[in-house]
Amino acid sequence: MATDIKDVTHAVDASAVMGLLRGRPRLLALGEPTHGEDALLDVRNALFRQLVEQEGYRTITIESDCLRGLLVDDHITTGAGTLDEVMERGFSHGWGASAANRELVRWMRAFNDGRPAADRLRFAGFDGPLEITGAESPRAALTALHDFLSTRLDKDLLDATCAVETLDRLLGRDDRWTNPAAMTDPSRSVGRSADATELRLLTDDLVALLDAQKPHLIATSTRDDWDRARLYGRTATGLLRYHYWMADTSPSRMTRLVSLRDRMMADNLLAVAGVDAESAAVGAVGSAARVDRTPVLVHAHNGHLQRNRSSMRMGGLPVEWWSAGAIVSARLGDAYAFLATALGTIRHQGVDAPPRDTVEGLLYAGPDECAVIDARGLAATLGDSLPAPRVSPWFGYAPLDPAHLAGVDGVVFVKDVAKTEA
Template sequence: MVRDIEDTVHPVDAASVLALLKDRPRILALGEPTHGAQDLLRTRNTLFRELVEEHGYRTIALETDCLAGLLVDDYVTTGRGDLDDVLARGLSHEWGAYPGNRELVRWMRAHNEGRPAADQVRFAGADGPLEIQAAASPRAALTALHDYLAARVDADLMPCAADVLDRLIGPDDAWTEPAAMMDPARSVGQSAEARELRLLADDLATLLETHAPQLLAASTPQEWDRAHLYARTATGLLRYHFWMADPTPARMTRLLGIRDAMIAGNLLAQAEHGPVLVAAHNSHLQRTRSTMTMWDHPRLEWWGAGALVSARLSDRYAFVATALGTLRHQGVDEPEPGTVEGLLYGLDREQLLVDAPRLAALLADEAPAGAALAARVSPWFGYAPLDPADLAAADALVFVRDVPQP
C-alpha cells in the first residue's frame, strides 16, 4: 500500500500543482486547516512566487477584509504608506502580525518596484469586513459608493444625499456590537433605518449598472473595479446585519452562507482580470458542503465560496487542500494510522503534494469490504482535520508533516 501511495506523491511546487490539473485554472485555491502556521504561510508564499515568475499569475487574494486590503494593494503597487501601518490596518483578524504575511507583502512590493502597472502583482482581500463575533458598519462601503456615483451622474438620479446615509447609519458602534452575534435582539440589522439603507444600497448598486457606459468612460479601470467592490460590500454587509437580527434556528446557517457568497463574489471579480491564487481556510474553498459546530449550535452546513465559484467556473476553478501531521504546541500529536493524515505521515516526508482524486480511488479500491478511513479528531478547535469523504473532490492535497511552534 505504501508503495502505491508513493505513486500519487509529487514535490510541492507550482509546476507540479498545475500538472495535476486539466487546464490552468482562473482561480487556484489553496486551503489551510489552521490559520497563522508559519510553515503553511511560507509554502503559500513560495507557490505564489513560482506562479508569478513562471506561470503568469498576477494576483493573490487572502481571507481578509476586502476594503482594508485596498491599503495593502496600494502599498505593493505604489509604495505608498508605511509597511508596519499597512500590515496593521490592511490585514484584518490581526493577521498582519504573522511573519509569513509580512514576507509576502515585502516580496510583492520588491517585485513591483520599477515594473509597469500591467506587469505588477496585486493584492486583494477576499473576505467581507467581518469578524467571527461582529460585522463592520456599512458606512465605509456605502459612503464610498455614493461618493463615486455623485461625482459622475446627475444629482437628480441619486436616490439620496450623503447626509441621509449618515443619519440612517447612525453610530458605528451600534453595528459592531459584539453581543449581537450571540443575541439577535442586540442587532440593529432589522431596524427601520437598516431596512431603508438596504433599499438605498440596492438603488445605488443599480445606478452603477444602468449607467455603466457613462461611468466607464468617466473612470479609470481601478475606480470602476473599486466601485463594484463597494457595491458588493455594502449590499452584502446590510444583508448580513439583517440576518444577524433573525431569531430563528436558521440564523447561523444564513450568516455563514452570506459570508461565503461575499467571498465568492470578490473572487469572481478578481478572476475577470486574470488568474488568481486565493489562500483561505479549507472550509471556505472546498467544493463539498462546509460544516461547523459553533457554540451551542448543532452541526451547521452551508455552501462555501469554493462550492459557489466551482459551480460557476467548473474546471476553471481548482482546489488544493492542505492537511498536516502534527501541531504539537496545540496538542495535535501524531495522526492515527487509519486516517488520511496517518497514511501520509508514515511516508516520512517534510512536505508532499498528493494527487487527491487518484489517492481517493486507490484507497477505495484497497479498502476491505465495509471498511473506510476514519476522520481524524482534533483536540484543538483551531485545527480542522481532513474529512476523507472530501478527498476525491479536491484536485490536490498538500501535506505538511510537522508544524513547529512559532
C-alpha cells in the same frame, strides 16, 4: 494501512501542482486546515512565488477584509504607505501581525518594482468586513460608493436617489452596528430597525444608479475606480443583508449567517477573476479598458474553498453550508482548482502524530516533510477502503475528510507544524 503512495507523491513546486490540473485554472485556491500558523504560510509563500514567476499568476487574494485589502494593493502597486502602516491597517482577523504575511507583501512590492502596470502583481482581500464576533458598519462601503457617484453624476440626480446627509442620519453611530453582543443575542442587532430597512432600499437604489449610468461612468473612470465602485456596492449590500439576518431569531440563523459570508466571498472571487456579470460587460470601453489580472491565486481556510458542503459546530449545534469554493466551482467548472492543506502535528496545540488509519496518518508515515499529493490518484489507490476520519483534540484544527478526496485536485501535506517564535 499498507497502501503505497509514492506514485502519487511529488515535491511541493509549481510544476508538480500544474501537473495535477487540467490546464491553467483561472482561480487556483490553496486551503489551510487551521489559522495562525506561519509555518503553513511559509509553504504558501514559496509555492505562490513559483506560480507567479513560472506560471504567470498575477493576483493573490486571501481571506481578509476586502476593503482593507485595497490599502495593500495600493502599496504593492504604487508604493503608497509604509510596510508597517499596511500591515497594521490592511488586514483583518489579526493577519497583519503574521511575519509570513509581512514577507508576502514585501515580496509582492519588490516583484512589482520597475514592472509595467499591465504585468504587476495585484492583491485583494476577498472576505467581507466581518469577524467571528460580528460585522462592520456599512458606512465605509456606502460612503465610498456615494463619493464615487458624486464626482461623476449630476448632484440633483444623485440627491434624488440618496443625499449624503440621509446616509449619515440613517447610519448613526458605528458602534450600534458593531455591538459584539448581537452575535449571540439577535435582539441587540440593529439589522431590522427602521433605519437599516431604509438603508437597504437606498443601497439598492444606489447600485441600480451605478448600473443605469454605466456607459458614462465607465468612460469617465479608470478600471480600478470602476472595479472599486462595484466592490463598494457589493459590500454595502452584503453587510446590510448580514446585519438583517443577525437580527433573526429562527433556528436557521447561524446557517444563514455563515452562508451569507461565503456568498460574499464567492462574489468577490468571481469579480477578482473577471467573470462576474459586470466585468464581462465592461470590455474595453472608454478609459476603463480591461487589464487582465488573471490567473488568480487564492488562500483561505479549507472550509471556505472546498467543493464539498462545509460543516462545523457553533453553540453546540451543527451548521452546514455551501462554501465560496463550492459556489465558484459550480460557476467556473475546471477554471477553478482547489488544493487542500493537511498536516501531521501541531504539538504546541496538542495535536500529536495522527493515527495510522487516517489520511494524515498514511501520509505521516512517509519520508517527506512536505509534499504534494495527487488527491484523486490517492482516492483511486485506496479504492473503497477509505481511511477513518481523523478526530482533532483541538477545536482550531479541522482534519481532512477522507470522503472529500475525490473532490480535491491535490493535497499539500506538511508533516510537522512547528511553533513560530515571536
